[in-house]
Amino acid sequence: MGHLTLSEQLVYRDRELSYREKLVYLLSQELDFHCHDSNYASHDFHAFPAKFPPQLPRKFILELTNPADLVLDPMMGSGTAVLEAYINGRHGVGVDIDPLALKIAKAKVNAIALNPHPRS
Numbered sequence: 628m629g630h631l632t633l634s635e636q637l638v639y640r641d642r643e644l645s646y647r648e649k650l651v652y653l654l655s656q657e658l659d660f661h662c663h664d665s666n667y668a669s670h671d672f673h674a675f676p677a678k679f680p681p682q683l684p685r686k687f688i689l690e691l692t693n694p695a696d697l698v699l700d701p702m703m704g705s706g707t708a709v710l711e712a713y714i715n716g717r718h719g720v721g722v723d724i725d726p727l728a729l730k731i732a733k734a735k736v737n738a739i740a741l742n743p744h745p746r747s
């Protein structure tokens with residue numbers, strides 16, 4: 628069953644997977660996004676140490692939450708997960724002890740909230 632997609636597993640098992648089963652499945656997947664373009668929306672507004680590739684939180688947000696759910700990142704850094712939550716129709720909430728992180732995250736999310744298509 629390891630090669631089946633999550634959707635196929637849902638059909639295969641004929642029942643909704645538990646949150647834990649989904650998480651285990653996601654963590655078993657390829658999570659290297661180095662070859663992916665991470666410079667969409669406002670993700671490239673500012674550098675930040677150990678920043679997520681946006682595809683990483685996106686994958687978990689889409690598989691583990693529903694539209695309008697709340698996504699919390701308690702150490703949000705530059706707000707990559709919060710921005711992905713917003714872009715994908717969730718409510719993103721972020722916390723960080725670093726004031727610079729808060730400023731960067733606010734700038735990234737506000738840019739998309741004010742102009743959803745900044746490069747079009």
Ligand SMILES: C[S@@+](CC[C@H](N)C(=O)[O-])C[C@H]1O[C@@H](n2cnc3c(N)ncnc32)[C@H](O)[C@@H]1O
Nearest residue numbers: 677678679702703704705706707723724725728
């Ligand atoms: C690796 S960075 C997160 C980067 C983020 N995922 C991104 O994509 O930009 C870790 C963050 O955790 C924050 N942090 C560390 N300890 C914390 C604490 N006790 N409470 C809140 N934030 C904390 C740091 O300030 C830092 O911004």
